[in-house]
Structure formats: C-alpha cells, structure tokens
Amino acid sequence: MPKATETTLEINLNALSYNFGYISSKLHKGIKLMAVVKASAYGSDSVKVAKKLEALGVDYFAVAYASEGETLRNNNLETPILVLHPQTVNFDKIVQHCLEPSIYSPLMLDRFIAFAESENLKNYPIHIKINTGMNRIGFSVNDVNYCIKKLSKTNTVTVKSIFSHLAASEDMENRVFAEKQISDFKTASEYLINNLSYTPLRHTLNTSGILNFPEAQFDMVRSGIGLYGFGNCEEENKNLRPIATLKTIISQIHTIKKGESVGYNFGFIAEKEMKSATLPLGHADGINRAYGKGNGFVTIHGKKAPMIGNICMDMLMVDITNIPCEEGDEVIVFGEKNATAEEFASSIHSISYEIITAISPRVKRIFVD
Numbered sequence: 001m002p003k004a005t006e007t008t009l010e011i012n013l014n015a016l017s018y019n020f021g022y023i024s025s026k027l028h029k030g031i032k033l034m035a036v037v038k039a040s041a042y043g044s045d046s047v048k049v050a051k052k053l054e055a056l057g058v059d060y061f062a063v064a065y066a067s068e069g070e071t072l073r074n075n076n077l078e079t080p081i082l083v084l085h086p087q088t089v090n091f092d093k094i095v096q097h098c099l100e101p102s103i104y105s106p107l108m109l110d111r112f113i114a115f116a117e118s119e120n121l122k123n124y125p126i127h128i129k130i131n132t133g134m135n136r137i138g139f140s141v142n143d144v145n146y147c148i149k150k151l152s153k154t155n156t157v158t159v160k161s162i163f164s165h166l167a168a169s170e171d172m173e174n175r176v177f178a179e180k181q182i183s184d185f186k187t188a189s190e191y192l193i194n195n196l197s198y199t200p201l202r203h204t205l206n207t208s209g210i211l212n213f214p215e216a217q218f219d220m221v222r223s224g225i226g227l228y229g230f231g232n233c234e235e236e237n238k239n240l241r242p243i244a245t246l247k248t249i250i251s252q253i254h255t256i257k258k259g260e261s262v263g264y265n266f267g268f269i270a271e272k273e274m275k276s277a278t279l280p281l282g283h284a285d286g287i288n289r290a291y292g293k294g295n296g297f298v299t300i301h302g303k304k305a306p307m308i309g310n311i312c313m314d315m316l317m318v319d320i321t322n323i324p325c326e327e328g329d330e331v332i333v334f335g336e337k338n339a340t341a342e343e344f345a346s347s348i349h350s351i352s353y354e355i356i357t358a359i360s361p362r363v364k365r366i367f368v369d
C-alpha cells in the first residue's frame with residue numbers, strides 16, 4: 001500500500017477471505033455459515049464486504065436493522081438476509097426487499113402475521129428467536145407453546161430457522177452457563193420442530209461460540225467479529241487477521257517548552273521541553289475522549305506515541321519526544337500485529353467491537369484486494 005496522505009480506514013479483503021477460510025475450517029461438514037454484516041460490516045463497508053463474502057460462497061447474511069438489509073439489496077446482493085432486530089414500522093421495507101425478520105416475542109409474531117395477512121403473503125420466511133439466558137430479545141421458553149398455536153393457524157409465514165444467542169461464549173470460566181443455554185435451546189427448538197410439519201434450520205453460535213463449542217453447531221453458525229479478524233482471546237487472535245487498519249498522518253509538529261500546555265483546557269502541561277505531533281483525527285471520527293490524557297496511543301515508525309491532553313473534535317495530539325519523525329509522516333492508529341484494535345481499545349477498558357464500529361463515515365475507506 002502507498003503511505004497514507006490523510007486519515008484513512010484501509011479494508012483488506014484478502015484478510016477477510018483468510019478469516020472466512022479459518023472460520024469455515026472449524027465447521028463440521030454441511031454446516032452453513034451466516035456472516036453478520038450489521039453496523040456497516042463492523043465499521044468497514046457492508047456492500048464491499050458482503051460482495052466478497054457472497055463470492056466466497058457464504059450461505060446467509062445477518063443485519064441488525066431493516067435499512068441495513070435494504071442497502072445490501074439495493075446493491076444487488078442476493079443471499080438470504082436475516083434482520084436480527086426488525087421493528088413493526090419497517091415490515092413494509094422488510095417484505096419489499098425480501099428480508100427475513102427475526103420474530104422474538106408474542107407481540108411481534110401477532111403483528112407480523114397480521115401484516116402478512118393484510119398483504120396476502122404465503123409462507124413468508126421468518127426466524128424464531130428464543131431467549132435462553134441472554135435476556136435481551138427472544139421468546140421465553142414458556143412462550144414456545146404460544147408460537148406453536150399461532151403458527152398452526154396460518155399459512156402466511158414459514159419458520160426458516162430457530163435460533164438463540166449465547167451470553168458469554170468467550171468466557172471459559174463460566175462454560176456451564178453456555179452449556180445450559182445450549183441444552184435449553186436444544187430442548188425448546190426440538191419441541192417447536194416436533195409441532196411443525198417441516199424442519200427449520202437451527203443456530204446459536206457466534207464467533208467465540210464457534211471456537212469454543214464445536215458440539216453446538218446445529219445446522220448453521222453466525223460469525224461477525226471472527227470475519228473481521230478477532231477471536232476474543234489471545235490464542236485465537238493469532239489465527240485471524242484484522243481486516244481494518246486506521247491510518248493518519250502528522251499535520252504539524254510543535255516544540256513545547258516546560259510549563260506550557262497542549263490543547264483545550266490545559267489538558268496536558270509539559271513537565272520538561274518536549275515535542276508534540278497534531279493528527280487530523282478526533283472524537284468526531286470515533287476516537288472517544290477517554291483515549292486522551294495519556295491513555296490511548298498511536299504507532300509512528302514502529303514506536304508508541306501516547307495521546308496527550310484532551311481529544312478535540314477533529315484533531316488529537318501525541319507525544320513524539322522520543323520518536324524521530326516529520327510532518328507528513330504516516331501514523332498507524334490500529335491495524336494488524338502489535339497495534340491491533342483490541343490492544344488499542346484495551347487502553348480505555350473497551351473491546352475491538354466498539355472501536356472498529358465507532359469509526360465515523362467521515363473517515364475515507366479504501367479497499368485492498
């Protein structure tokens with residue numbers, strides 16, 4: 001890659017292929033892979049990423065909201081798309097774009113069936129979400145009977161899949177919790193299937209679930225973070241390649257005298273003469289204020305430069321006293337090896353998921369393939 005000349009999020013589609021291959025290698029024969037491309041494919045670009053995954057033969061996509069699925073359809077993606085968190089107000093959009101809603105409560109089931117009746121739909125694909133302990137969205141196990149009753153009285157919808165979500169699939173110290181969720185899911189989904197005249201797919205594993213609970217793949221698995229290069233533990237991170245690298249440049253270098261301040265509200269006071277570099281990157285680009293005051297760091301010519309003072313909206317300043325560098329030089333905020341988004345985020349007790357999805361649309365995306 002040529003050196004950055006402005007703030008850029010570089011998306012490596014070869015790394016995406018690599019991660020797709022690694023995750024696929026963990027699957028038993030015949031298990032389908034659903035790629036989770038919500039939140040602009042975890043902060044990258046949902047269309048570019050989905051096109052690549054479709055070419056690689058992915059079986060399903062998942063998005064959080066209907067509008068995200070609409071974007072994929074408007075860009076000619078044809079793979080089935082599960083909408084994880086549909087809202088009543090978007091049923092029109094869902095059907096118009098052949099999106100498949102997750103139905104997670106008696107109220108949603110009633111409303112979707114009523115909508116399907118009013119539109120004269122037949123066998124419209126829906127997915128039944130069961131709550132097994134995450135307590136976020138999903139039918140309680142006790143509501144499964146309600147589902148069965150309601151479904152037996154209509155031919156407007158077909159259950160394409162039954163699924164659940166693990167609350168702590170990366171937490172090996174609490175394995176029993178996930179194991180209980182898996183067994184409750186198995187029981188509830190079997191009961192539902194026994195009361196249908198056909199057999200929907202079943203799935204409950206996210207990326208760490210795929211890595212830690214190979215016995216629970218059922219018919220399909222859902223991978224998000226793994227495809228983007230993180231495995232939620234050091235060992236697995238080594239097997240994956242982060243697809244996103246956030247780069248910027250040095251706009252200006254200052255020599256700061258002892259006692260002088262840097263940035264807003266005297267957020268940094270020099271204890272001795274030092275050098276600062278100003279970067280064209282700020283909280284409006286997704287760099288939280290918490291990274292300021294020495295917490296976060298960037299990498300310049302392989303050396304770590306801590307962020308000093310308060311993060312501004314469009315800029316931040318770093319300490320480069322011990323780093324030979326010049327105005328215009330490239331700066332790595334996070335990327336592959338030694339400066340991953342996971343390490344970057346850990347400086348403010350955050351996680352890879354949060355920082356990669358936070359990079360705002362203002363930051364230019366470029367693609368390597």
Ligand SMILES: *Cc1c(COP(=O)(O)O)cnc(C)c1O
Binds near residue numbers: 084206224
């Ligand atoms: C976001 C999400 C996933 C993806 O999880 P990863 O940890 O990124 O693999 C899977 N399932 C559901 C229900 C989700 O909301």
